[in-house]
Amino acid sequence: AQKITQTQPGMFVQEKEAVTLDCTYDTSDPSYGLFWYKQPSSGEMIFLIYQGSYDQQNATEGRYSLNFQKARKSANLVISASQLGDSAMYFCAMREENQGGKLIFGQGTELSVKP
Amino acid sequence: DVKVTQSSRYLVKRTGEKVFLECVQDMDHENMFWYRQDPGLGLRLIYFSYDVKMKEKGDIPEGYSVSREKKERFSLILESASTNQTSMYLCASSLGRQRSTDTQYFGPGTRLTVL
16 A cells, blocks of 8 residues: 555645645654755755654644645645746655654646646 | 765766765764665665674565675675666665664665666
8 A cells, every 4th residue: 555645646826826736645654744845856855844743733844834634634735826837746754663764755747837 | 964975966877887876974883874866766775784794684685695895884786787776776874773762873875777
């Protein structure tokens, strides 16, 4: 079974609008972390935001926020006020405490921001 | 800022050659990882290391080996390159598995082509 599922292979958003990228996960470990990364066409994976399974508040980092719904096992990334430079692949990833430092990645969502 | 560097951005090798991919991090991180990324398959973990001279197999270790003689350097070795090892190779490092966030930071990637 897929541990991390990103159901949107591609998304379009108008510049300055907000966009939500979906991520659902599957784990029986009570302690885990969820991460979002951005990968521009240059190839480098850029860390965006982190949410811990015991965190009470949704994580925010500038224009990025994570809509964490633990019961539904979802960790959607919200990008507010999209910019042209936000066009990239976005990956959701999970680290389970009992798996040490290993990350499991989703398939990614390609976001295109239209001017 | 965390800096993870990889020895080459692009590399072309012949079938049967021995290939070394080098990764260096400058933040005294304990953990280091090697992934390969292929279209439609996402990122897959090849090998990782929690400490100097320690290594553990990831999900797809066949055809690869690694070396970690110094804390800051983690090398991926293709003993006899094959065309199915043509891929994007990404190195990452993280502070250590005991830390709650343990964010992985990635290098720029190496696009390897095996002819």
